[in-house]
Amino acid sequence: MKQEMMTIKSQRQLAPRIFEMVLAGELVNEMKQPGQFLHIKAPRADLLLRRPISLNQIDPVKQTCTIIYRTEGDGTKAFAQLKAGDKLDVMGPLGNGFDLSGLKSGDTAFVVGGGIGVPPLYELSKRLIEKNIQVVHFLGFASKEVIYYAAEFQALGKTRFATDDGTFGLQGNVGNLLLAEKQQPDAVFACGNNGLLKTVEQLYPQLDNIQLSLESRMACGMGACYACVVHLADDETGLKSAKVCEDGPVFKAGKVVF
Ligand SMILES: Cc1cc2nc3c(=O)[nH]c(=O)nc-3n(C[C@H](O)[C@H](O)[C@H](O)COP(=O)(O)OP(=O)(O)OC[C@H]3O[C@@H](n4cnc5c(N)ncnc54)[C@H](O)[C@@H]3O)c2cc1C
Numbered sequence: 220m221k222q223e224m225m226t227i228k229s230q231r232q233l234a235p236r237i238f239e240m241v242l243a244g245e246l247v248n249e250m251k252q253p254g255q256f257l258h259i260k261a262p263r264a265d266l267l268l269r270r271p272i273s274l275n276q277i278d279p280v281k282q283t284c285t286i287i288y289r290t291e292g293d294g295t296k297a298f299a300q301l302k303a304g305d306k307l308d309v310m311g312p313l314g315n316g317f318d319l320s321g322l323k324s325g326d327t328a329f330v331v332g333g334g335i336g337v338p339p340l341y342e343l344s345k346r347l348i349e350k351n352i353q354v355v356h357f358l359g360f361a362s363k364e365v366i367y368y369a370a371e372f373q374a375l376g377k378t379r380f381a382t383d384d385g386t387f388g389l390q391g392n393v394g395n396l397l398l399a400e401k402q403q404p405d406a407v408f409a410c411g412n413n414g415l416l417k418t419v420e421q422l423y424p425q426l427d428n429i430q431l432s433l434e435s436r437m438a439c440g441m442g443a444c445y446a447c448v449v450h451l452a453d454d455e456t457g458l459k460s461a462k463v464c465e466d467g468p469v470f471k472a473g474k475v476v477f
């Protein structure tokens with residue numbers, strides 16, 4: 220983990236409240252694993268806590284990385300004001316991302332995401348395809364209007380969409396999409412809200428390789444402050460915990476309580 224003033228190469232709006240930002244800097248050389256995140260200082264002196272944002276793409280040749288974020292509060296709104304050429308104070312890469320080592324050529328992986336959980340799945344999917352793994356994407360959004368990266372995912376492989384209001388793809392959530400799927404996966408990778416993650420966990424009770432990317436409120440982002448703890452599932456005392464920032468954000472299904 221390092222810190223750098225990275226340079227913004229570009230910023231564009233993809234959908235209402237959704238922005239894609241490309242950053243350049245030497246920090247990219249450290250970025251190896253999909254599912255890791257950056258801890259980014261908002262460009263406002265009064266906002267002290269960094270904001271955790273997932274890596275969406277890593278390009279070691281161009282020495283750039285891409286993030287996709289949704290404006291929520293002051294921090295992300297401040298990100299959205301920035302322009303190409305501006306600098307951003309970035310710490311990272313942080314956390315344990317998705318582990319592809321349990322998969323072999325020809326295996327099938329389901330890549331499941333909802334809303335603002337979709338960005339880290341793009342780099343993941345690219346890496347899976349490089350390993351000759353058959354990828355099927357299951358992406359859920361609130362409505363057609365807020366869908367982003369549809370063409371990008373479709374260019375990588377089979378992609379099924381669900382929207383809550385039925386304006387694009389299947390009406391319902393990704394759970395409905397997964398239920399409609401006949402094929403059986405060798406692994407499932409998911410990122411989204413806790414409801415989505417729980418559905419994934421419940422739908423594949425026999426599957427050993429399910430990896431879930433969790434979100435939690437963070438402060439330090441590197442394991443020192445305990446702001447982001449979750450309890451371990453197999454601990455009857457309820458005293459043992461894991462830190463989402465350091466031990467996660469990706470955990471094997473069944474490992475932690477969320
Ligand atoms: C590992 C990880 C990866 C993430 N990846 C993305 C991503 O790729 N794209 C994206 O849009 N969002 C992502 N988020 C959520 C993002 O961090 C929050 O939306 C963002 O921090 C909100 O900041 P704000 O200043 O706009 O809002 P505020 O509500 O003003 O934030 C105040 C404080 O709460 C923290 N906070 C608020 N919401 C969250 C949240 N949902 N998760 C964690 N901390 C939060 C902020 O870090 C900050 O310290 C990720 C969160 C985590 C934990």
Ligand code: FES
Pocket residue numbers: 436437438439440441442443444445446447448462463464465
């Ligand atoms: S945010 Fe400080 S320990 Fe995780």
